[in-house]
Amino acid sequence: MRIVYFAWVRQRVGTAEEEVSPPPEVRDVGGLVRWLSALDERHAAAFANPRLVRAAVNQDFAGPDHPVRPGDEVAFFPPVTGG
Template structure:
């Protein structure tokens, strides 16, 4: 699974992307966030407030219950506003 991080999420995690193999029990975006949050102090800081994180799976916006699978690209980023 390819995990991408953008903006302050990337700064806190310390990398722009990772290739990871989550365990089989990680089945959705929320489970992936839970799993990532314990990988390092930077991950924990980035995912400490779930309300400030948005996700996309295979370049489509995705909510916490959206499924994830091997081979997916999952991006995490702060909320985006337009103007």
């Protein structure tokens, strides 16, 4: 699974992207966030308040219940506002 980070999420994690192999019990975006948060303090800092992080799975916006599978690309980014 390819994980891509943008903006301040990238800064906190310390990398723009990484390949991960979550355990089989990680089945959705919410589970992936919890699993990533437990990896180390950088990931924990990035996901300290999951409501401040948005996700996209294979370039489509996704909520915490959206399924994830091996081979997916999951992006994490802060909410975006426009004007």
